[in-house]
Amino acid sequence: MKIKQVTPICDECEKNIRSIFKKLTDEEVNELTFEKGCAFYKRGDIIYHEGNRPNGSYCISKGIVKLFKTGVEGKDQIIKFAKKGDIIGYRSVLSGELSCTTAKVIEDATICFIPSSTMISFMKNNSDFSLELMQIACTELGVANSFITGIAQKTVRERLAEILIYLKREFGVDDDNVLQISLTREEFANIVGTATESVIRLLSEFKDDKYIELNGRKIKILEEAKLKRLGNVFN
Amino acid sequence: MKIKQVTPICDECEKNIRSIFKKLTDEEVNELTFEKGCAFYKRGDIIYHEGNRPNGSYCISKGIVKLFKTGVEGKDQIIKFAKKGDIIGYRSVLSGELSCTTAKVIEDATICFIPSSTMISFMKNNSDFSLELMQIACTELGVANSFITGIAQKTVRERLAEILIYLKREFGVDDDNVLQISLTREEFANIVGTATESVIRLLSEFKDDKYIELNGRKIKILEEAKLKRLGNVFN
DNA sequence: CGTGTGATTGACGCCTGTCAACGTCTGTGG
DNA sequence: CCACAGACGTTGACAGGCGTCAATCACACG
Numbered sequence: 001m002k003i004k005q006v007t008p009i010c011d012e013c014e015k016n017i018r019s020i021f022k023k024l025t026d027e028e029v030n031e032l033t034f035e036k037g038c039a040f041y042k043r044g045d046i047i048y049h050e051g052n053r054p055n056g057s058y059c060i061s062k063g064i065v066k067l068f069k070t071g072v073e074g075k076d077q078i079i080k081f082a083k084k085g086d087i088i089g090y091r092s093v094l095s096g097e098l099s100c101t102t103a104k105v106i107e108d109a110t111i112c113f114i115p116s117s118t119m120i121s122f123m124k125n126n127s128d129f130s131l132e133l134m135q136i137a138c139t140e141l142g143v144a145n146s147f148i149t150g151i152a153q154k155t156v157r158e159r160l161a162e163i164l165i166y167l168k169r170e171f172g173v174d175d176d177n178v179l180q181i182s183l184t185r186e187e188f189a190n191i192v193g194t195a196t197e198s199v200i201r202l203l204s205e206f207k208d209d210k211y212i213e214l215n216g217r218k219i220k221i222l223e224e225a226k227l228k229r230l231g232n233v234f235n
Numbered sequence: 236m237k238i239k240q241v242t243p244i245c246d247e248c249e250k251n252i253r254s255i256f257k258k259l260t261d262e263e264v265n266e267l268t269f270e271k272g273c274a275f276y277k278r279g280d281i282i283y284h285e286g287n288r289p290n291g292s293y294c295i296s297k298g299i300v301k302l303f304k305t306g307v308e309g310k311d312q313i314i315k316f317a318k319k320g321d322i323i324g325y326r327s328v329l330s331g332e333l334s335c336t337t338a339k340v341i342e343d344a345t346i347c348f349i350p351s352s353t354m355i356s357f358m359k360n361n362s363d364f365s366l367e368l369m370q371i372a373c374t375e376l377g378v379a380n381s382f383i384t385g386i387a388q389k390t391v392r393e394r395l396a397e398i399l400i401y402l403k404r405e406f407g408v409d410d411d412n413v414l415q416i417s418l419t420r421e422e423f424a425n426i427v428g429t430a431t432e433s434v435i436r437l438l439s440e441f442k443d444d445k446y447i448e449l450n451g452r453k454i455k456i457l458e459e460a461k462l463k464r465l466g467n468v469f470n
Numbered sequence: 471c472g473t474g475t476g477a478t479t480g481a482c483g484c485c486t487g488t489c490a491a492c493g494t495c496t497g498t499g500g
Numbered sequence: 501c502c503a504c505a506g507a508c509g510t511t512g513a514c515a516g517g518c519g520t521c522a523a524t525c526a527c528a529c530g
Contacts, residue, residue, distance in 0.1 A: 069380060069381070069384040071384050071385075071387075071388040072388070072467045077383060079380050079384075091373045091376050091377060092373070092377075094366070094369050094370055094373045095370050095373035095374045095376075095377060096370065097373075097374065097377060100377040123362065123365065123366060123369065124366065125362070127358065127360070127362065127365065130358065130365045130366075130369070131355070131358060131359070131365075134329050134365070134369055134372065135329055135330050135331065137369065137372045137373060137376060138325075138327070138329045138372060139330045139332065141326050141330075141379060142326060142327075142332060142335045144376060144380065144382075144383065145314050145335050145379065146335070147379075148304075148379065148382055148383055148386060149304040149306050149312040149314075150306075151386050151387050151428070152306075152312050152386050152427075152428025153306040153307070153428060154306075155485075155486090156485080156486070157485090184507090184508070184509090185508075185510095186508080186509095192387075193387025193388060194486075194487080195486075195487055197486090197487080197488085197509095197511085198485090198486060198487075200510060200511085201486095201510090204510085216509090232307045390517075390518090391517080391518070419475095419476065419477090420476075421476075421477095429518075430518075430519050432477095432478080432479085432518090432519080432520085433517090433518060435477065435479085436478090436479085439478085439479095451477090
């Protein structure tokens with residue numbers, strides 16, 4: 001599963017504006033470089049599994065990962081996507097609980113592993129880092145709250161439109177306005193919380209309405225403004 | 236709205252096992268006592284409002300508060316309840332964002348106000364406090380993730396059963412097995428994400444099935460085990 | 471006693487989940 | 501090179517859960 005390739009240097013990651021490690025001292029970065037592990041994952045690989053006790057967090061250097069919970073009927077609910085610069089798995093490390101989600105690669109990834117002890121040591125000794133991580137957690141909490149409200153109040157159609165906008169914003173589009181991220185219909189269903197068939201039908205409707213163009217998993221955004229209105233997205 | 240009564244002493248609050256301030260030094264507790272404000276609120280009072288910039292957090296000494304977001308149609312979605320020992324409003328203070336929820340009193344409350352600067356100062360200077368708050372945020376994040384999954388996958392009936400179990404666990408029942416917390420039908424609807432009428436009908440069904448007894452807002456739990464099974468609650 | 475808020479009930483219909491059948495594509499093994 | 505399995509996508513039929521609208525009742529409060 002894991003393939004050996006070039007290990008990224010924390011120093012370089014540090015330059016990445018989105019990385020949380022920008023608050024570490026040089027000495028701490030060295031410590032991190034020494035302590036961390038690094039691995040290469042392919043689509044479908046699992047980084048950690050819901051219900052297991054974590055022994056560290058992961059920092060994504062490249063690729064895309066989905067975090068999901070498995071419900072009672074075995075149906076997955078995607079909670080969030082993580083990409084370059086994001087850190088995942090810190091929640092259970094810091095709350096002292098079991099992992100509440102499974103992390104699965106959906107686009108080949110390079111991911112560094114940071115042991116819990118290192119993470120906690122940084123938090124204890126570097127208040128800037130601590131505040132930074134706190135900010136990340138709190139922002140994530142705000143996103144989760146919006147997610148709850150949306151899923152509770154909007155129709156499936158509205159949520160699907162919203163997700164298309166979200167994916168464009170988060171992962172971008174190519175020259176031809178096609179979403180960069182490629183998801184199966186089932187994955188779409190697992191984000192908006194509906195059945196695969198409903199996603200297929202609604203995407204078809206969006207296509208008929210000329211909001212999007214479909215070509216397999218490639219989705220081209222034609223009418224972003226109309227999708228925003230439909231999904232009640234205001235910015 | 237705010238009524239003067241006896242101001243609680245932080246020293247005493249500190250003894251409360253659930254308070255996050257247990258990690259503060261004596262000196263810091265004194266500082267907190269000096270810096271904090273305290274006020275008494277009645278049912279319906281608003282502590283802070285969604286979309287405003289917060290200038291501090293609140294620690295609940297007594298009473299119950301609901302945190303909710305207002306959706307596009309003006310429909311509220313209750314995100315969580317806070318009670319004695321809980322701290323609210325820290326999210327936006329630490330993420331540097333606007334408040335993402337409104338906090339409204341549903342049971343007369345005594346609440347202390349902690350300025351942002353005090354909060355952040357504690358976080359910078361006391362890593363135990365910092366870790367403690369981090370843990371709270373991370374636990375809350377886990378709860379939010381479960382909430383998302385439940386609301387996305389379970390039926391309204393299942394969610395309503397689940398909420399009854401949750402309310403019993405969180406706020407307890409009196410000698411007669413009646414839920415201590417008293418909510419309107421609309422508030423129930425705003426938790427499970429449905430229409431008020433649906434809540435009324437389903438509660439009636441639960442009553443017909445002898446799972447509960449209804450007497451206005453008093454809800455008596457008769458068959459906790461069956462409600463758990465119905466709501467897919469496993470512990 | 472009028473007013474307002476909350477609770478209840480009924481009618482109605484659409485959105486959406488489920489089931490089933492079928493098409494498409496890819497990779498694998500013979 | 502072909503057959504086959506398996507994953508994914510698509511479409512149709514169908515029912516029922518649940519939202520919406522409207523009317524009525526119960527109760528508290530000024």
